[in-house]
Amino acid sequence: MRSLIPGVAWLVSGVALANPQGPANASLSGGVGSLLQLLLGLLLVLGLIFAMAWLLRRVQQITPRGGQVIRLLSSQALGPRERLLLVQVGEEQLLLGLTAGRITPLHVLKTPVSLPDHQPATPEFAQRLMEALGRVPKDQS
Template sequence: MKRILGGLLALPFSVLAAEPLATGAAAAAPVVVAGTGVGAQLTQLVLGLLLVLGLIFALAWLLRRVQQTGARQGGQVIELISSRALGARDRLVLVQVGNEQILLGLTPGRITPLHVLKEPVPVPQGAPAATSEFAKRLMDVLGQQKDKP
């Protein structure tokens, strides 16, 4: 198994090493290089693709790990309490900053504070976190796909 894996990994480099040097009489002699057929090129292409894909997944995993550790260190002082769509691009958002709750109006080009609540709206402890309609529909679709065999 180790020999096969080592041979597959060394294949791209063996093509480079098999190229003859252009010197005197050696350049005139025909050189037959083994393993330069279509199968060897296809193997080299697949291995290169797998290497690039593995590198992408490894970097994505590393980035996710770094972002999670950064989020744990800093405490969240701004929390989204509720969100309501008013139109296609306009929303009302209730956020809590410390002990204050602020009602914000969101439009594509502006965030407008509408009202600072004197008495915060009580939020039940078991209440689900506010999510967008797209996220809810996506979760519904994923839930339906899990139910199907």
């Protein structure tokens, strides 16, 4: 924003210097002046829009996200628009049914489900994927 102010001042001084002959050329310079004024106003509005978007992103990054009380533990698709969700709220776990128009609590778990940590993909995953796709790896042909 601060870098815009010297640029705008430079353009305004250029407009004042563009009409050294005074009122003799007023009709020609009046049209150019109004066009330049319109362009400056447009640039100012666009600059404000970009400044506000930048400020909004900065403010959203400041909000703490690590201390959330509600966490999504697992999700399973049942169809194109239906899902099962395992959600933890505090110490309690809930099984929810999610459809296009509604969220339905299905079950409150008495004992929390412990989820295994993510394990990295093994080389046999690629082999299984090739088999599922119906392709045979080149080293086994």
